[in-house]
Amino acid sequence: MAGLEEIKNEAIDMENIPVEEVFQTLKCTKSGLSSEEAEARIAVFGPNKLEEKKESKILKFLGFMWNPLSWVMEAAAIMAIVLANGGGKPPDWQDFVGIVEVPEKHKDSPGGPWQFVALLPLFDPPRHDSAETIKRALNLGVNVKMITGDQLAIAKETGRRLGMGTNMYPSSALLGQCKDEAIASIPVDDLIEKADGFAGVFPEHKYEIVKKLQERKHICGMTGDGVNDAPALKKADIGIAVADATDAARSASDIVLTEPGLSVIISAVLTSRSIFQRMKNYTIYAVSITIRIVLGFMLIALIWKFDFSPFMILVIAILNDGTIMTISKDRVKPSPHPDSWKLNEIFITGIVYGSYLAVMTVVFFWAMRSTDFFTNTFGVRSLHGSREEMMSALYLQVSIISQALIFVTRSRGWCFTELPGLLLCAAFVVAQIVATLLAVYPTIGFAHIRGIGWGWAGVIWLYSLVTFLPLDVFKFAIRYALSGKAWDTLFEQKIAFTRKKDYGREEREAQWATAQRTLHGLQTPELAGILNERSSYRELSEIAEQAKRRAEVARLRELSTLKGQVELVVKLKGLDMEGIQQHYTV
Numbered sequence: 001m002a003g004l005e006e007i008k009n010e011a012i013d014m015e016n017i018p019v020e021e022v023f024q025t026l027k028c029t030k031s032g033l034s035s036e037e038a039e040a041r042i043a044v045f046g047p048n049k050l051e052e053k054k055e056s057k058i059l060k061f062l063g064f065m066w067n068p069l070s071w072v073m074e075a076a077a078i079m080a081i082v083l084a085n086g087g088g089k090p091p092d093w094q095d096f097v098g099i100v101e102v103p104e105k106h107k108d109s110p111g112g113p114w115q116f117v118a119l120l121p122l123f124d125p126p127r128h129d130s131a132e133t134i135k136r137a138l139n140l141g142v143n144v145k146m147i148t149g150d151q152l153a154i155a156k157e158t159g160r161r162l163g164m165g166t167n168m169y170p171s172s173a174l175l176g177q178c179k180d181e182a183i184a185s186i187p188v189d190d191l192i193e194k195a196d197g198f199a200g201v202f203p204e205h206k207y208e209i210v211k212k213l214q215e216r217k218h219i220c221g222m223t224g225d226g227v228n229d230a231p232a233l234k235k236a237d238i239g240i241a242v243a244d245a246t247d248a249a250r251s252a253s254d255i256v257l258t259e260p261g262l263s264v265i266i267s268a269v270l271t272s273r274s275i276f277q278r279m280k281n282y283t284i285y286a287v288s289i290t291i292r293i294v295l296g297f298m299l300i301a302l303i304w305k306f307d308f309s310p311f312m313i314l315v316i317a318i319l320n321d322g323t324i325m326t327i328s329k330d331r332v333k334p335s336p337h338p339d340s341w342k343l344n345e346i347f348i349t350g351i352v353y354g355s356y357l358a359v360m361t362v363v364f365f366w367a368m369r370s371t372d373f374f375t376n377t378f379g380v381r382s383l384h385g386s387r388e389e390m391m392s393a394l395y396l397q398v399s400i401i402s403q404a405l406i407f408v409t410r411s412r413g414w415c416f417t418e419l420p421g422l423l424l425c426a427a428f429v430v431a432q433i434v435a436t437l438l439a440v441y442p443t444i445g446f447a448h449i450r451g452i453g454w455g456w457a458g459v460i461w462l463y464s465l466v467t468f469l470p471l472d473v474f475k476f477a478i479r480y481a482l483s484g485k486a487w488d489t490l491f492e493q494k495i496a497f498t499r500k501k502d503y504g505r506e507e508r509e510a511q512w513a514t515a516q517r518t519l520h521g522l523q524t525p526e527l528a529g530i531l532n533e534r535s536s537y538r539e540l541s542e543i544a545e546q547a548k549r550r551a552e553v554a555r556l557r558e559l560s561t562l563k564g565q566v567e568l569v570v571k572l573k574g575l576d577m578e579g580i581q582q583h584y585t586v
Contacts, residue, residue, distance in 0.1 A: 131162045133263045138164070140269055141337035146197030147206050149228075155199035165196035171205045174198065189216060206232035219338070223262065224249050240265065273334035280339075281410040282327050284349050288409065289320065289402055291354025296361040296398070303362070304369065306387075311447040312395045315438070316402065319431040323403050323424070330410060331421040342482075349478050353409075356474065357401055360467040364397050364460075365390070380455045388443070388450035393460060395449065396439035400464040403428055408471040415472055436461075 028037070134144050144164050148155050156166045173183050173191060183191070192212045198205065206222075210232045213220045222229070222236035225245040230252040233239035241253035243260045250256050257264060293316075297308045367373045368383055369390060375382050383389045406428070411418040440457050443450045 126158060126162055127261055129261050129263050133261070133266060134162050134164050136266045137269070139336070140266070142269065145195065145209075147201055147209060147232075148197065148199055149201055150199055152199040155197055159196055167194065167196040169195050169198055171198055171201040174201075174205055174208060188212065203228040203231055207235055210235045221265075223265075224253075270334045273339065274332050276339055277332045277335060278327055278330060280341075280346070281330075281332070281406075282324065283346055284353070284409040285324065285327075285406055287347060287350025288353035288357070288405055291351060292357040292361075292402065293398075295354060296358035299358065299362050300365055300394075304365070306365070306369075306390075308394065309391055309448045311444075312391065312449065315435075316395070316399055319399065319435060320403060323406065323427040323431050326421065326424040326427045327406070327410070329421055330424050331419065332410065333412060333418060335412075345478070345482050348482065349409075349475070352474055352478055353405060353471065356471075357405070357467075360401065361394070361398060364463060365394055368393060374456075374459055378455070378459050380453075380459055383452070383456070386450065388448055389452050389456075391447075392439040392449040392452045393456055396435055396452075396457065396460050397464060399435040400432060400461060401467060403431055404464065404468050405471065408468075408475060 137144050146155060146159055146162075146164065146168070148158075150158075152168060152170050155168045159166050159168060169183060169191065174188060186194075189212055192209055193216060198209065201209075206224075206229065210220050210222055214235075214237070219238070220236050221238035221240060222232050223240045223242055224230070224233050225242045227246050227248045230248045233241065233249060234252040238255065239253035241249045241256045242262070243257050245253075245256070255268070293313070297313075300306050300308070372382060374380055383393060406424070407415045407420060410420060410424075436457055438449070439452055439460075440454055441451045
């Protein structure tokens with residue numbers, strides 16, 4: 001019983017010993033105690049005394065009333081704030097029950113004077129990556145507008161922080177109800193295009209803005225997260241629901257973002273433009289090769305009655321298809337501005353490329369068949385009497401220059417400055433090795449070809465390289481002609497020689513005005529255009545632009561005259577011009 005006495009006196013710490021030792025110390029098992037052992041334990045520890053513990057009525061009452069008391073205390077705190085008038089004035093119970101006295105008792109009554117109570121500053125900063133995302137979007141030619149339900153001042157400050165402009169208007173301007181006459185005089189369609197955003201809008205305003213932009217032939221995208229954005233998201237060409245958007249916004253959208261932020265939109269823009277560029281490259285190449293094959297072989301057949309082998313045409317098509325498939329994985333440079341299908345550019349470029357290559361093939365066949373140019377220049381044997389060898393030579397020339405055209409159509413600048421993908425280069429090399437070996441070695445009767453040797457193969461490769469060089473020049477010339485600048489220049493030159501007596505005077509005055517603005521530390525017109533007018537459709541009309549330029553020239557002439565008068569007076573008085581030049585402003 002000594003162990004039980006120690007337990008009774010708390011000499012043994014039962015909480016910090018293993019369970020097995022607890023049962024050993026208590027001298028019992030997990031199944032319990034027998035009746036004799038229980039009586040012995042009661043004799044040592046005494047009977048259960050929990051039933052004798054008295055209940056505190058006060059604690060029981062406080063525990064029951066704790067929640068109602070907390071509500072009463074919160075209500076008292078709210079009442080104290082609402083009824084407080086400050087300045088030692090008694091509480092105003094009318095404020096608490098919502099009674100406001102209107103002197104004239106009609107809705108237009110001015111009521112009593114306002115009293116300044118407190119100022120609560122609120123700050124809801126944009127995401128850390130929003131400014132960079134908008135900057136990249138503007139650099140890609142995507143015009144960004146902010147449509148918010150917040151107040152106009154908040155919208156302008158947010159636009160200033162994001163670098164997207166502060167040309168914001170209230171929603172009343174969309175309905176022609178703006179009190180500002182300068183804004184009310186602008187048509188709604190033009191106002192929507194020129195604005196950087198609108199404030200205080202409702203769902204119907206967002207829908208109307210998207211609709212007006214689509215009517216002006218703009219591809220409109222919309223981002224949103226709430227139920228009020230659902231109509232505009234559905235109407236937009238590209239509806240984008242941001243992360244944590246409501247189910248209504250998600251169902252109305254075309255794209256649903258799964259991560260916070262809008263930077264993924266820029267990645268989507270770049271990816272889509274890369275895909276579009278690959279499709280455009282393939283289309284130009286396909287049109288060019290079709291015209292090149294049909295026109296080239298037709299002219300050879302009509303002039304010299306020389307029919308190209310159908311089997312070799314099949315070989316050219318198979319090797320070309322293998323190379324063309326790699327365009328889908330090619331490394332392309334996305335367009336810096338929104339692009340579209342310019343069918344006239346595609347077909348005109350294809351016609352020019354195809355016609356040029358067909359003519360070069362005809363010239364090669366004429367020089368090989370009817371002249372001794374290659375024999376006299378490079379010392380190779382003549383192929384005049386061998387139809388099969390001319391077939392092999394013609395096949396190799398067509399194969400090389402046709403596939404080399406891919407490197408011109410895939411690039412926007414010089415083809416050697418935009419590196420192609422590794423897969424495209426490998427496909428081109430493999431195809432040309434096969435084509436060269438087919439032209440150099442084998443003799444295939446049903447294909448009507450015979451090996452021409454490495455000498456002729458080298459001559460054909462050199463001829464193809466020479467004819468390949470002007471292709472980039474043709475590309476730039478076609479793009480320049482189709483842009484309209486060439487015809488504008490021609491038209492201006494015609495005016496200069498027929499009607500315009502002082503051609504270039506306005507241009508020289510504009511250059512002088514720009515120099516004067518820089519001299520006086522003013523903002524240059526180019527920089528002002530970048531900051532205030534980001535897109536071509538937001539520029540003023542030509543007449544208004546010329547009027548602005550003439551006014552600027554006149555103002556700067558006056559400024560220059562005043563400055564000259566000041567400098568003249570300074571010199572007459574014998575003052576140090578260098579010492580005060582930086583300390584006066586006209």
